[in-house]
Amino acid sequence: MSIATATERVFNFSPGPAVLPLAVLEQAQRELVCLPGYGMSILEMSHRAPGFLDILASAKRLLRELLAIPENYHIVFLQGGSRLQFSMIPMNLLRGQSGSAEYLVTGSWSKMAVDEAKREGKVNITWDGKATNFDRLPKAGELKLAADAAYAYFCSNETIQGVQFATEPHVGEVPLVCDASSDFLHRPLPIEKYGLLYACAQKNAGPAGVTVVIVRDDLLARSQDSLPGYLNYTNHVKEDSLYNTPPTFAIYLMKLVLEWLKDEVGGLTRMHAINQQKARQLYDAIDESGGFYRGHAQPEFRSLMNVTFRLPSEALEKEFVKEGEDRRLDGLKGHRSVGGIRASIYNAMPSAGVEALAAFMREFKQKKG
């Protein structure tokens, strides 16, 4: 069944929820009515049953292995997405601290994080990319942080603008906090540089409905007992993500994605190389178009995950999206707040999809340019 179905699938360039590895979907499909050996669907299984506890432990183990997460970091699986992390981070890490929180505003997502943090405490905008319409990121030496800052917050990849940090910003001893939602697991990460890193699953790691939080042990001491129970990281760490019923199916699916990354892809170094190769094809098509396609990001800050560009007119952009759909290249419309074209090419986007899009871009330019 799945082979016939698979051939009807489009190439899905949506920014998230986004394409998942076909092998993962096929395994989930086979197991959906009855998880082998358990007599029930994973959708029906108690979060305290040995079957689910095994899945939870495997997901954690695979994350720890793929990202080489040190022992003094905890991994928890939460709900509520980035929006809830925007609040939980300052509630846990800023309340009761003397220093301010330092925010790097590099696009739409980090801007939203600032708006929520301001409700919780003193926030300082360390860097703001607004002046150049968020087409670049801070360079080494550009950041001036207060030494007593509670933490420094950045978004490693801005999906809407398509700018991405290739390496971590330099923040000295200040705990670094990262929204890695849209490029989590796309390359190996030096976790020891981070105080807290979180990622919603629905771009690179699984379906919508689960958020991974990786937090350094010493930072948990900041969480005050007066916090609402669900919003206190310590509760989730203490109960090993079973403080309440976790999103069991989403965690199961993430486990399958992690197995795919390890066994099929061969780890994050290999994944990174593939991602670089995929992105290069699209940026080459932009750069070779003689200005027909104009990339939004300055070249050195281009995202490997979200390739954003404009065409000579909005009419042509509409035509491009429409003609793409006719070729089963889906989800190319840019975010409603900035327009243009956005091709999201997360880990699970096959090279064949990128090749088809690059070929289409050249052809469309040939015809209309």
Next chain:
Amino acid sequence: MSIATATERVFNFSPGPAVLPLAVLEQAQRELVCLPGYGMSILEMSHRAPGFLDILASAKRLLRELLAIPENYHIVFLQGGSRLQFSMIPMNLLRGQSGSAEYLVTGSWSKMAVDEAKREGKVNITWDGKATNFDRLPKAGELKLAADAAYAYFCSNETIQGVQFATEPHVGEVPLVCDASSDFLHRPLPIEKYGLLYACAQKNAGPAGVTVVIVRDDLLARSQDSLPGYLNYTNHVKEDSLYNTPPTFAIYLMKLVLEWLKDEVGGLTRMHAINQQKARQLYDAIDESGGFYRGHAQPEFRSLMNVTFRLPSEALEKEFVKEGEDRRLDGLKGHRSVGGIRASIYNAMPSAGVEALAAFMREFKQKKG
């Protein structure tokens, strides 16, 4: 494939996540790799794509139809489960109000709600079932509420103790707030009696990871702009559950469950009759056992969803659970906080499962009594 798999399934008496209708699982399985007509899995579909917007609208329409939800009530789909609602309710409905929140403590879940509400404002325990170990509920006339109370909170079914309100408690003009997580959709409800009603899906309505909130329009005026964005009901109502990426797959699956309730079961009046019939079989087995099985709840407050009882000894209880498992009757162990046996027989538990359990109970009593 699904028929062969289905025959290996157990009867799952887990309290939640819990049994789902087999027809729902089979449909989800067929569609998992490629949702017909969309070229991708529902797991990969953007929450702003027409395909998902249709699913969201259908889920809302079906809920409105099945429960006859009046037009002045909003329906939103959130994350974070009951634990987050324990905090969101007082944050939105108690902050800034002069009256206190009145809580009916009828078991473990309402007790946890009190603990969280106390962080947010003035709470009054209107009624407490602790004196009789939560084996009964308040009767008409027993409740004395302050007339200016911000709201009155109750849990319609306590899964751990197995006590259930057959009708709503009388609270006069005070807005009634209900945790209906474990008996949502088990009978028709007079929604107009409620100010706010919420339910996590993972017992009667779908998988873990989505919480339905039904809230009366006028109560939204209480939510203060200073609330963290995700925790403000108004944001979710304004954005029609798309304030952030919703748990798309869980909403899709809930839609399938709602279709099953409407088309296969024939609506909530019929569902209620079936539930009464199923519960009666187990309570009969208890009552006819000559004291071998002792039901926890006083008969008039017995739950139709969670049948809780003890055996003459803990050793026999262990044996009962073990022997049940051997007969593919799974998940009968009571909650670790109270012990004993709990058979959760939500909407999707087939009558055949209840019959098998009742027969096993009689046989076990015969052998060991």
